[in-house]
Amino acid sequence: MTGPTHIFDKPNRYIGQSAPRADAARLLQGRGRYVDDVSLPRMVHASFVRSPHAHARITAIDTTAAKSCPGVVAIYTGADLAQHVTPYVGVLTHLAGLRSAPQHPLALDVARWQGEPVVMVIATSRALAEDACEHVMVDYDPLPATLDAETALSADAPLIHPEFGSNLAWERVVNAGNIDAAFATPGVKIVEREFRFGRHTGVTLESRGTVCDFDPSEEYLTVYYSGQAPHMMQVIFSKHLGLPEENIRVISNDVGGSFGIKIHTYGDEIATAAAAKLLRRPVKFIADRFESFVTDIHARDHVVRARMGVTEAGTIVGIDFDDLTGIGPFSMYPRTSAIECNQVLNLTGAPYVLENYRARGRVVFQNKTLMCQYRAVGHPIAMAICDGLLEDAARLIGMDPVDLRLRNLMADDSYPRASASGMKLDDLSHQAALRKLTQIMDYDTLRADQAEARKRGVYRGIGFVSMVEVTNPSPMFYGIGGAPIASQDGATVRLDAGGALHVSSSITEQGQGTNAILAQIAAGVFGVDLNRVKVTTGDTATTPYGGGTWASRGAGIGGEAMLQAAQALKDQVLEVAAVMLQTTPDKLDIQNGNVTDPDGTKRMTLADLARTVYYRGNELPSDLKPELIATRHYRVTDFPFVFTNGAMAAQVEVDIETGFVKVLHFWAVEDCGRVINPMLVDEQIRGGVVQGIGGALYEECHYSPEGQMLNATMADYMVPMAAEMPDITVAHIETPTKTSVLGAKGAGEAGTGGAPAAILNAVNDALAPLGASLWQMPMTPERVLTALDAAAG
């Protein structure tokens, strides 16, 4: 598909400009509207009694004392809510063989992770609800827990769901070419490593929360939802609370960070909706930070044994790996917890020409917090496996890691083509991105600096990653498997009487600048000043139907729908204008809020046209029926995903006395197709890189042998703060996707997906002269020192 070039070339195009966000001022003045800012008449507050055990049978619950506490309105157990909420199961048919057990909002007979909600207390304030929780008596009979994913499949491991006969949730094998023959070929050298990726969580600064309001007169549930997929949640509330979909309105106002955390079905939020329905009044639940740490989905937690074969001349002949990941006691509903492992199997090695590829993934149950899709799902693991082995192989054969990449990266003129795992690829620029990266970072100078520093006993390292990112998913991602998740999104553009545009879209805003880029596209394509566009998103009652913003799909899918809608409205308006001006539409244009001649000469204002249509329709021919509103929808066809690519590099300094790693600088070259707003994209990539650095160096959920999370506070779970973070240089290559006129691909997850591999490689480059290497993230000082000790023998 190709589009008229004037969309991108005309004077007030806006697409491609670093326009400041219109909503920045509102957020800067403290006038954001987050869920906890919502306060409704007669609103009451929920607090939860949560399991203190990783695995325990609930033998008795006594709420007598709690019920008499001040301010208590209601108390519900799992059995109480099971009468009103149907259970849910996190499986999808396209993930063949995936199994999970029915899940209830509150645990019924058995609690399966520390933090699982058991009893809900509703009171007139959160403080009083928490007071009453202290008086709820729950008797637990602790059960043996399965915590370690690596022993979860052993014969003596306690079974979390005995009916399954094992703790295996899902397994998949990918096999292309003949890896054994390739590795056995004379002259092929093998590198083999065991990678360990720590368990992370999202730590959105605004914790999860909801305000649910039920109007019994209309059987109507309004949910204020901090999240990414309002229409998906509408279906879930409908299905499990027994209300018609049209009787549920889900509103996402401002969302204080999500990163995939707030796009799942959480028992405490479902319970809050059920309580609102039962009590016929608004109920608020806001997770505190401890609740966030033990109930927000976790991610990563993979152990991977991997091998790569390479010839002396630097041809990579194949990759062979085995990935094991623990996902908690259930597969998360409705997106499932097998997607991350599936992505690792799909994406590892995808930038490179690989003839031979073998991968096995196993997903196992364990008694820890549920794991599911968090920013850059699977990408940090897939990129670290391949590019970690690649730089290890480069050291083995004595070749520069950039040279080894350039020999094996797919050629930029070789698309469309498929990866070894069968992914369809098009419009990528790995070679150009890596060349640009080495230019902007001044690679040769950095290597000289590294050599000079080593003479002073300073250990600096440089590490790279060449990566792909899955963006703009088609129905093949979720819909095909039966999930109520739209892959098609809609946009509406309306010309109001004053000549302004009101636009709405089914994609959502969590801070990326969704609303800003929608306005830029609408203003530019239609032809009005940017400040004359108002945007509505995040409301199932007032926006078109669609999937929301996740998997880096907002700009690419929602943006294209907006482009098409704005173009359709423009066509309509020019038809009306042609009648009024007694000419033909092809002799007119819209520029700067006016109907103009093609050269920009003003003929009439849009306000004059709209006021005539709305107020004085009698002046128009009766067979002219102007709409002044247009809606268009868009979904990706032809491809399961639209891949982007990038090349990134880190320069680090490792203090070999303390084990501390300091990131000195980071560079990212990203090809996300057409860039709509460079400033927003750059800062999103930087934020993603910082999240990736967090995963590589600091972040890890620690558990005791009994399954207690040991660092469930912000003082103990280390996130990146400003002082530790480097400046990050971002550059772009723009290879528009041919799947849309707009040509935009996603950019939101690239940094998080790529940075960990670059950091891993940089640390190992720094450690190499000491004979040490480290393959476990986060690369903490303790682990660095242990690696150095092991090398010293």
Added chain:
Amino acid sequence: MTRTVAIDLTVNGERITASVPSRLNLVDFLRNDLGLTGSHVGCEHGVCGACTLTVDGVAVRGCLMLAAQANGCTVTTVEGLSDQGLSTALQAAFTKRNALQCGFCTPGMLASALAYVNAGGTDDRDAIRAHISGNYCRCTGYQAVVEAICDTIKEART
């Protein structure tokens, strides 16, 4: 838990008298009793910085101070900073640099940045990074925040 304390304070230039539970922290009082929802609650133990606000001219954590302790104090929240024009230059610089994404950390980040600027902080990037290291931002990567604070200091000099 039912003990209450009478307090009399100035919030954003307005005199407030109230009777509050002794255990109520300042940020909950501002948000829930006064409707000043610009101050955000992120961790409730003084680590994340989202509730940073100004008490008697000093940047404090609203979650680590009781409402009762604010008796007799002058409290300025992000709403007050904005309405009284105390942070106009910083807000403009944050907008221009896109030094915010979701906006949840922003009121606290702004209060910390303002304290730095008002104390005569320099445009040294490491010093700025050190100063805002009590304010957690999951979205931006911090670089734009550093740039915005630098811009503000440089422009004030010219």
